[in-house]
Amino acid sequence: xxxxxxxxxxxxxxxxxxxxxxxxxxxxxxxxxxxxxxxxxxxxxxxxxxxxxxxxxxxxxxxxxxxxxxxxxxxxxxxxxxxxxxxxxxxxxxxxxxxxxxxxxxxxxxxxxxxxxxxxxxxxxxxxxxxxxxxxxxxxxxxxxxxxxxxxxxxxxxxxxxxxxxxxxxxxxxxxxxxxxxxxxxxxxxxxxxxxxxxxxxxxx
Amino acid sequence: xxxxxxxxxxxxxxxxxxxxxxxxxxxxxxxxxxxxxxxxxxxxxxxxxxxxxxxxxxxxxxxxxxxxxxxxxxxxxxxxxxxxxxxxxxxxxxxxxxxxxxxxxxxxxxxxxxxxxxxxxxxxxxxxxxxxxxxxxxxxxxxxxxxxxxxxxxxxxxxxxxxxxxxxxxxxxxxxxxxxxxxxxxxxxxxxxxxxxxxxxxxxx
DNA sequence: TTGCATGCCTAACGGTCGTTAGGTAAGTTG
DNA sequence: CAACTTACCTAACGACCGTTAGGCATGCAA
Numbered sequence: 001x002x003x004x005x006x007x008x009x010x011x012x013x014x015x016x017x018x019x020x021x022x023x024x025x026x027x028x029x030x031x032x033x034x035x036x037x038x039x040x041x042x043x044x045x046x047x048x049x050x051x052x053x054x055x056x057x058x059x060x061x062x063x064x065x066x067x068x069x070x071x072x073x074x075x076x077x078x079x080x081x082x083x084x085x086x087x088x089x090x091x092x093x094x095x096x097x098x099x100x101x102x103x104x105x106x107x108x109x110x111x112x113x114x115x116x117x118x119x120x121x122x123x124x125x126x127x128x129x130x131x132x133x134x135x136x137x138x139x140x141x142x143x144x145x146x147x148x149x150x151x152x153x154x155x156x157x158x159x160x161x162x163x164x165x166x167x168x169x170x171x172x173x174x175x176x177x178x179x180x181x182x183x184x185x186x187x188x189x190x191x192x193x194x195x196x197x198x199x200x201x202x203x204x205x
Numbered sequence: 206x207x208x209x210x211x212x213x214x215x216x217x218x219x220x221x222x223x224x225x226x227x228x229x230x231x232x233x234x235x236x237x238x239x240x241x242x243x244x245x246x247x248x249x250x251x252x253x254x255x256x257x258x259x260x261x262x263x264x265x266x267x268x269x270x271x272x273x274x275x276x277x278x279x280x281x282x283x284x285x286x287x288x289x290x291x292x293x294x295x296x297x298x299x300x301x302x303x304x305x306x307x308x309x310x311x312x313x314x315x316x317x318x319x320x321x322x323x324x325x326x327x328x329x330x331x332x333x334x335x336x337x338x339x340x341x342x343x344x345x346x347x348x349x350x351x352x353x354x355x356x357x358x359x360x361x362x363x364x365x366x367x368x369x370x371x372x373x374x375x376x377x378x379x380x381x382x383x384x385x386x387x388x389x390x391x392x393x394x395x396x397x398x399x400x401x402x403x404x405x406x407x408x409x410x
Numbered sequence: 411t412t413g414c415a416t417g418c419c420t421a422a423c424g425g426t427c428g429t430t431a432g433g434t435a436a437g438t439t440g
Numbered sequence: 441c442a443a444c445t446t447a448c449c450t451a452a453c454g455a456c457c458g459t460t461a462g463g464c465a466t467g468c469a470a
Contacts, residue, residue: 014447030323032237035427048429049448057428088403117319117378118235155402159393166375167368173322174367188364196401197360198293219417240457253459254418262458 015053017043020106023064027111031061031118061123068101068112069130075101076137087150088194094141095193096186098168103177113169138165164193220258222248225311228269232316232377236266236323266328273306273317274335280306281342292355293399299346300398301391303373308382318374343370369398 021042025034036047036057054060079097101109116124138161145151154160167189175185191197226247230239241262245252259265284302306314321329343366350356359365372394380390396402 030235030237032235032427033323036429037426045447046449047427048431048450051429052447114322118238118323150403150405152402152404154393159390160397160402162376162379163372163394163397166373167371170371170375171367185364188359189368192365192368192401193397194401194403196397196399197357197365198355198399199357200355237457241459242456250417251419252457253420253461256459257417 014043014045018050018053018060019064019067019108022060023068023107023111026061026064026115027107031115031120058120058123061119062126064108065112065116065119065123065127066130068108068110069127069134071105071109072098072101072134073137075105076134087145087148088190091141091145091194092186092190094138095164095168095190096182099171099182099186099189102168102172103175103182110172113172160193164189167192219248219250223255223258223265224269224272224313227265228273228312228316231266231269231320232312236320236325263325263328266324267331269313270317270321270324270328270332271335272311273313273315274332274339276310276314277303277306277339278342280310281339292350292353293395296346296350296399297391297395299343300369300373300395301387304376304387304391304394307374307377308380308387315377318377365398369394372397 018039022034022039025039025042028034036050040047040050050060054063075097076094079093082093085093102113103110116127139156139158142151142155142161146153146156171185223244227239227244230244230247233239241252241255245255255265259268280302281299284298287298290298307318308315321332344361344363347356347360347366351358351361376390
């Protein structure tokens with residue numbers, strides 16, 4: 001429910017409200033499925049007024065995707081400040097942080113994860129550097145855990161990090177925040193990445 | 206490269222060629238990103254001619270998604286016929302089969318995985334029963350492995366299956382068939398699901 | 411040879427898209 | 441009070457969308 005605002009109360013945060021509803025719309029319908037007119041309707045203005053805050057739809061998309069990455073990075077940094085953790089707990093904290101970015105800090109990260117792939121090439125290219133920076137955080141974390149002797153060296157080849165990312169990000173399509181806790185989901189993911197589900201792993205070739 | 210066809214050579218497989226190029230387009234650009242006119246251009250006909258083969262764009266979407274599921278199911282069944290496998294090998298075979306459906310049998314399964322979420326509700330609802338049947342195959346497989354004493358009972362709660370699905374399906378966004386083999390990718394996925402990456406898993410709480 | 415189904419075509423429909431031009435009311439500053 | 445900025449508006453542009461109506465060649469059946 002988005003209530004219309006009177007001219008008195010609207011400030012520069014109109015830009016933020018546009019981004020909020022746009023991110024939610026792109027998350028559900030995709031980049032091409034959410035139009036500026038729908039966004040404007042939800043915000044309580046006309047489509048042409050969006051151009052006062054953003055030069056184009058592409059620029060709005062870039063702003064949303066960049067914010068999605070910023071939310072992820074903030075969550076990562078905050079998780080990294082929790083010191084005195086075991087290796088396993090450290091990984092779990094970052095998995096929980098990434099899930100928090102997906103579910104607890106607005107639709108930006110979730111919109112990024114689901115809508116990025118259908119965005120125009122110009123938009124994707126503009127966002128790639130930020131994406132790379134976030135990826136580097138994770139490769140650094142995993143390299144740390146390998147160096148600490150906690151993880152197998154094959155974890156550094158990148159494939160397993162991408163598998164973990166895929167598992168975390170795809171959860172936005174089936175995980176229901178109302179039915180399960182993020183803590184338990186984060187634990188399940190960390191468990192699967194860490195030690196798998198086999199009762200006797202050594203029997204694998 | 207799609208070469209135009211002369212009236213002599215075109216038969217009832219026009220329907221198939223439409224589905225081929227449409228699936229590829231939906232895979233890359235999303236459901237709303239690929240128009241009937243673009244599809245028709247690639248096939249070498251006019252947009253209105255598509256309506257000779259499909260009653261609507263929605264029906265084309267349903268046909269593509271259904272075919273994506275059929276490809277997955279065929280792959281699953283074929284993997285199941287390989288008898289005399291260890292539990293680990295059995296899981297690995299099905300992971301490999303699912304990846305084969307994603308990469309080796311046309312763009313249908315990959316298009317399903319990436320574009321389904323932005324399809325109109327009517328389309329999604331029409332395809333749900335088939336999706337459920339494929340999901341049931343996997344829950345059955347995992348239940349078997351649990352019953353055989355190979356996997357932890359928590360694997361049956363569905364979450365870990367969804368995590369595995371997420372890891373496999375998201376690979377279409379980063380895996381390059383030219384650079385890595387599907388066999389090695391399937392092995393890495395099975396390994397992570399089976400025994401994880403920790404050197405000393407027992408140190409986890 | 412006539413009749414009919416097949417598989418495509420041209421042309422157009424109403425609608426929606428991103429975007430732009432220009433206007434207007436309110437608040438701020440001199 | 442006047443000039444200016446802020447934050448919206450109305451109106452319209454050309455382009456593209458899914459879809460429909462109706463026509464036109466080809467090939468087969470009677």
